[in-house]
Amino acid sequence: AQSVTQPDIHITVSEGASLELRCNYSYGATPYLFWYVQSPGQGLQLLLKYFSGDTLVQGIKGFEAEFKRSQSSFNLRKPSVHWSDAAEYFCAVGLSYNTDKLIFGTGTRLQVFP
Amino acid sequence: SQTIHQWPATLVQPVGSPLSLECTVEGTSNPNLYWYRQAAGRGLQLLFYSVGIGQISSEVPQNLSASRPQDRQFILSSKKLLLSDSGFYLCAWTPGGIEQYFGPGTRLTVT
Numbered sequence: 001a002q003s004v005t006q007p008d009i010h011i012t013v014s015e016g017a018s019l020e021l022r023c024n025y026s027y028g029a030t031p032y033l034f035w036y037v038q039s040p041g042q043g044l045q046l047l048l049k050y051f052s053g054d055t056l057v058q059g060i061k062g063f064e065a066e067f068k069r070s071q072s073s074f075n076l077r078k079p080s081v082h083w084s085d086a087a088e089y090f091c092a093v094g095l096s097y098n099t100d101k102l103i104f105g106t107g108t109r110l111q112v113f114p
Numbered sequence: 115s116q117t118i119h120q121w122p123a124t125l126v127q128p129v130g131s132p133l134s135l136e137c138t139v140e141g142t143s144n145p146n147l148y149w150y151r152q153a154a155g156r157g158l159q160l161l162f163y164s165v166g167i168g169q170i171s172s173e174v175p176q177n178l179s180a181s182r183p184q185d186r187q188f189i190l191s192s193k194k195l196l197l198s199d200s201g202f203y204l205c206a207w208t209p210g211g212i213e214q215y216f217g218p219g220t221r222l223t224v225t
Contacts, residue, residue, distance in 0.1 A: 032212050032213075036216075041202075041219070041221070042218060042219065043204055043216035043218045043219045044158075044216040045216070046213060046214075049213055090157065090158070094212040094213075096212075101148070101160055101173075102212070102214060104157050104158045105157060106156065106157040107157050
């Protein structure tokens with residue numbers, strides 16, 4: 001069955017440090033890939049997406065993600081974290097463009113220390 | 115531009131009481147609509163999705179139901195709430211295609 005794994009439940013970084021959040025998927029073909037962010041008590045906001053083409057995609061708030069087919073990964077990165085980036089981050093995959101649903105990972109909670 | 119609304123924002127209900135949560139999308143037509151539940155410390159669980167008026171697909175059989183009485187309205191209901199129904203309920207929409215956009219959520223506490 002298709003699945004999405006976010007191996008890190010909780011990550012703590014210092015403000016200004018770099019960040020990488022991991023996401024791995026299990027699927028026979030290249031899926032459509034997404035990263036969402038959720039601040040406490042809020043809905044999810046789409047950070048970025050990968051459909052095809054350049055494997056390094058840029059998103060909002062200075063985030064980027066790189067698709068690596070050989071590793072079935074879509075890791076999220078940011079070169080310098082701000083305190084306002086503290087939130088929960090979800091990776092999601094879609095199996096076809098007209099699919100009815102996305103498969104979400106269990107999320108990674110990011111804590112930022114000043 | 116498109117906007118998605120959910121209400122109420124928070125709700126405290128006793129066990130055994132009914133439930134009605136509403137989701138409305140503005141600025142689009144014929145969206146696909148989704149209900150998710152997020153329990154404390156967990157990821158998102160897809161409950162229902164709808165591709166059109168009166169068309170509801172259920173992902174998880176339980177004491178919840180969904181209805182879509184109008185094109186841009188999606189309602190989540192229960193006749194009798196359980197303690198395990200507590201959680202954060204999120205509505206999402208897509209104009210067609212795959213990327214989903216989420217509403218602000220409803221925090222439900224069943225006491």
